Amino acid sequence: MISQELNDRITRVEDGTGAGAVLRLYWQPAALSEELDTARPVVPVRLMGEDLVLFRDNSGELGLIGRHCPHRGADLCYGRREDGGLRCPFHGWHFDRTGQCVETPGEPDGSRLAENIRTTAYPVVEKNGIVWAYMGPGEPPAFPDLDCFRAPESHVFAFKGLWECNWLQAMEVGIDPVHASFLHRFLQDEDPAESYGKQFRDKAGQTDMPMTQLLREYPRPEIRVEETEYGLRLIALRHMEDGRSHVRVTNQVFPEAICIPISNEMTITQWHVPIDDTHCYWYSMFTSFGNPVNKSLMREQRLKEHRLPDYAPLKNRRNNYGYDPDEQARETYTGMGLDINVHDQWAVESMGAIQDRTKEHLGKTDVAIIRYRRMLRAAIDKVEAGDLDTLPLRGPGAEAVQGPVSIDAIGPTERWDDLWREADAQRRAPCDWAAPLAAE
8 A cells, every 4th residue: 555645646647746757758659640641630639638739730740739829728729731830710820830829910010929929839750650749858868779669660550549547557457467367368268360469369379278278277477577778577477287387578668658469479569648647548559570460450450449539448437348247157257348458448447537556455466566666756756856867768778778578488487587588589580670689
């Protein structure tokens, strides 16, 4: 259990908060690129409690500025795309991509009012299907050389989904190796060959055992957590009766991402991005080490579970997440269907909009959650002290950080620490893009 004061310190992200100051020092997903693939590429964005408007101007350049015109507060999402910026339809005030007002056409001739008017604006860049924003002070940090950024666009699929809860509890479900054996337990195993792009549906390691069977039969993993230059490496060991162990390597990428294996060919890097204190989007980048990603199939799969334009899940608290007690009795542990995103969504939303950690009781298997919270608290202290260069993925050399390794492997228990490294090297060796990692 922790105090209410500490819970607020690590969960709340709006301007002036401890966790908010940390997250603003990193590039944040602001929108999917596909959201701008329209005749009028202008979309509202709410990020870290701020209302913004993202647009591609009439020359093709991206801008992210305050949503409300500094004149009288009209909504710039309805602005006219003109002359490299947005023009407010109310009185014609025109703003460029930097947020500078460049014209106030209704004012008297010779007026210099525009020179003194500037709205909020943030740098934005586009990478592999996601538009990223930097909302912090000073120059933005370099992007690390992670697999999801290094891979060509053909090998990365990006999507997002809305969860109605605080970002921290959303992220923490991804650094909890035990929950997969229960929350995502399938009482019947489907053919992994028919489950492209779905998590826990591949075969375990290089065996014929479905991953769902392994998670179900070995629910008490040995968990090891290591601090790394990017955050935390989690190793879950499920020891089998025949002298072998299943090794699952997942990661926490600071400040609010995870990187996990989805199959023997693909990984997911997923950010949990605060909309405000009580809502967040998860942004996933599916990275293939084999064939190019089948984007149309993966998008079709996910649009069966989400609505547009807000990417909200069709199953939610208002319809009890599709809960079916008959299904729970015979098919899944939750009774909420086969999409594990729904399972996770229920788990984190059912905690409340912001989990009350003054009442929680952590166990030994929550070691990664405990370590991460310590890392976040240390980062908050460093930011308040002005010590930014020692933050994970912020200091010198951050742009050279690679990986991280996310893999499932099975082999002799006494060789578990070699197994995952060898399995990852074998996966990367024939890759069509520059996937090899530098030696640790």
